[in-house]
Amino acid sequence: MIGIRDYKRAATLEEAYQLNQKRGNRLLGGMLWLKLSRNSVQTAIDIGGLGLDKIEETNEGLRLGAMVTLRQIELDEKLQTYGGGAFREAVGRIVGVQFRNLATLGGSIYGRFGFSDVLTLFLALDAEVCLYKRGRVPLRDYAALPYDRDIITHLLLPKAAPLAVAYRSARLTKTDFPLLTCACAVKSDALQIAVGARPGKALLLSGLEKYAGRRLDEEEIEEIAHHAATTVPTGSNTRGSAAYRTHLVQVLCARALRDCFRKEDGCGADADS
Amino acid sequence: MELTLTLNGKKMSRLIEPGVLLLDFLRGEGCCSVKRGCETSNCGLCTVFLDDVPVLSCSILAARVQGRRVTTLEGLRQEAEELATFIAAQGAEQCGFCNPGFMMNAIALLREKEEPTVEEIRAYLAGNLCRCSGYEGQLRGILAFIEWRKKKRGGAQ
Numbered sequence: 440m441i442g443i444r445d446y447k448r449a450a451t452l453e454e455a456y457q458l459n460q461k462r463g464n465r466l467l468g469g470m471l472w473l474k475l476s477r478n479s480v481q482t483a484i485d486i487g488g489l490g491l492d493k494i495e496e497t498n499e500g501l502r503l504g505a506m507v508t509l510r511q512i513e514l515d516e517k518l519q520t521y522g523g524g525a526f527r528e529a530v531g532r533i534v535g536v537q538f539r540n541l542a543t544l545g546g547s548i549y550g551r552f553g554f555s556d557v558l559t560l561f562l563a564l565d566a567e568v569c570l571y572k573r574g575r576v577p578l579r580d581y582a583a584l585p586y587d588r589d590i591i592t593h594l595l596l597p598k599a600a601p602l603a604v605a606y607r608s609a610r611l612t613k614t615d616f617p618l619l620t621c622a623c624a625v626k627s628d629a630l631q632i633a634v635g636a637r638p639g640k641a642l643l644l645s646g647l648e649k650y651a652g653r654r655l656d657e658e659e660i661e662e663i664a665h666h667a668a669t670t671v672p673t674g675s676n677t678r679g680s681a682a683y684r685t686h687l688v689q690v691l692c693a694r695a696l697r698d699c700f701r702k703e704d705g706c707g708a709d710a711d712s
Numbered sequence: 713m714e715l716t717l718t719l720n721g722k723k724m725s726r727l728i729e730p731g732v733l734l735l736d737f738l739r740g741e742g743c744c745s746v747k748r749g750c751e752t753s754n755c756g757l758c759t760v761f762l763d764d765v766p767v768l769s770c771s772i773l774a775a776r777v778q779g780r781r782v783t784t785l786e787g788l789r790q791e792a793e794e795l796a797t798f799i800a801a802q803g804a805e806q807c808g809f810c811n812p813g814f815m816m817n818a819i820a821l822l823r824e825k826e827e828p829t830v831e832e833i834r835a836y837l838a839g840n841l842c843r844c845s846g847y848e849g850q851l852r853g854i855l856a857f858i859e860w861r862k863k864k865r866g867g868a869q
């Protein structure tokens with residue numbers, strides 16, 4: 440069980456940042472991962488009182504505060520308009536409602552967990568991470584950075600919503616960690632596909648330029664799925680073998696792409712993995 | 713440090729250790745319905761309401777509920793008793809250990825949604841694990857409760 444010596448509710452981001460520079464101290468998101476991953480924390484820094492729990496439309500796009508919970512992401516209407524059922528599909532299987540009422544977007548992105556449904560979806564959506572000191576960093580770059588002591592204040596989604604978004608995951612049981620995750624975003628000028636839980640960290644597929652900005656037929660969908668299966672590195676763990684995951688890469692990519700193009704026709708069904 | 717909160721409708725202040733979990737604080741206050749199960753945020757046994765929203769009390773510091781409302785099953789007597797009758801009528805409980813957390817979350821669902829579908833019930837309660845029952849009896853109990861409530865509210869036509 441985690442031992443926490445002291446607790447400080449930060450009055451400003453600067454105060455939280457300064458406290459977070461001390462080695463033994465830790466920022467609190469929802470604390471769900473922190474509780475399992477660390478034995479002791481000197482000072483737990485609460486940034487819950489800094490207004491970072493909102494999902495807002497701004498001139499630059501949709502801005503989600505770091506303390507937004509996974510449950511907010513699941514229910515927020517602006518996000519449903521932006522991404523159809525993809526947000527609900529991506530987070531709705533994470534443990535349970537009571538868990539998702541606590542777990543935060545900031546903690547999920549900072550963690551850059553291999554199994555992360557959240558990272559997979561936000562990568563495909565071309566999100567940017569807003570850091571208190573460092574400023575804005577594309578999530579695809581942030582995902583590769585080492586863990587540091589900066590604070591994620593927000594995630595920013597581009598102003599132009601994709602034409603269609605779809606999310607698929609495979610799980611051994613409904614609320615288990617995913618065995619594989621896949622998110623597709625069809626934009627007017629790009630096609631983005633992220634694959635995660637490989638079991639390594641989610642990555643964006645390259646080599647999709649020629650498919651950008653147009654409808655894809657079934658043959659092309661199969662071609663992309665095959666390309667994904669041959670280029671995405673997979674590995675084995677207790678949930679599944681590399682070979683099984685590679686098979687899933689192909690299946691989930693094809694399904695997610697089909698979901699996207701069905702959705703573009705206005706008759707898209709939500710994914711049932 | 714000093715913690716002020718409203719617990720089951722009663723405002724109170726207590727001196728607490730900064731690192732104490734809400735679960736331990738609540739049990740220390742005599743709310744024994746709040747159970748420690750997995751303690752890895754997986755089972756839902758420790759579910760309580762924080763400002764009416766169900767959360768896992770094993771995974772939140774008591775210090776974080778400063779100034780807020782916390783409700784346990786002890787604070788929901790009538791609402792809980794009504795639903796419990798329907799769950800019991802289906803023989804849905806065996807050891808009963810999961811029951812308080814399950815009741816809390818079922819009540820949260822039934823407050824949010826008048827008539828959830830079977831799929832919605834299953835999805836909402838997916839974070840409440842029960843090692844004995846197989847969930848079907850609990851589901852039948854909730855559906856029967858919804859029917860009863862509908863009739864009661866509609867003036868039992």
Ligand SMILES: Cc1cc2nc3c(=O)[nH]c(=O)nc-3n(C[C@H](O)[C@H](O)[C@H](O)COP(=O)(O)OP(=O)(O)OC[C@H]3O[C@@H](n4cnc5c(N)ncnc54)[C@H](O)[C@@H]3O)c2cc1C
Nearest residue numbers: 466468469470471472473505543545546547549555556591
């Ligand atoms: C039992 C269990 C099952 C899970 N299953 C899944 C799953 O199936 N799919 C999935 O996608 N995820 C899953 N997760 C991960 C979960 O969804 C969250 O991503 C995770 O708990 C981290 O979020 P948190 O709010 O709890 O962060 P915390 O645990 O509070 O923090 C995690 C780390 O991030 C740091 N941090 C927090 N906020 C910030 C910030 N704003 N800026 C910088 N650093 C910050 C903390 O200091 C800490 O080091 C699971 C977690 C658990 C415990």
Ligand code: FES
Nearest residue numbers: 749750751756770
């Ligand atoms: S004891 Fe809290 S989720 Fe199991």
Ligand code: FES
Nearest residue numbers: 806808842843844
């Ligand atoms: S009745 Fe025994 S755990 Fe649910």
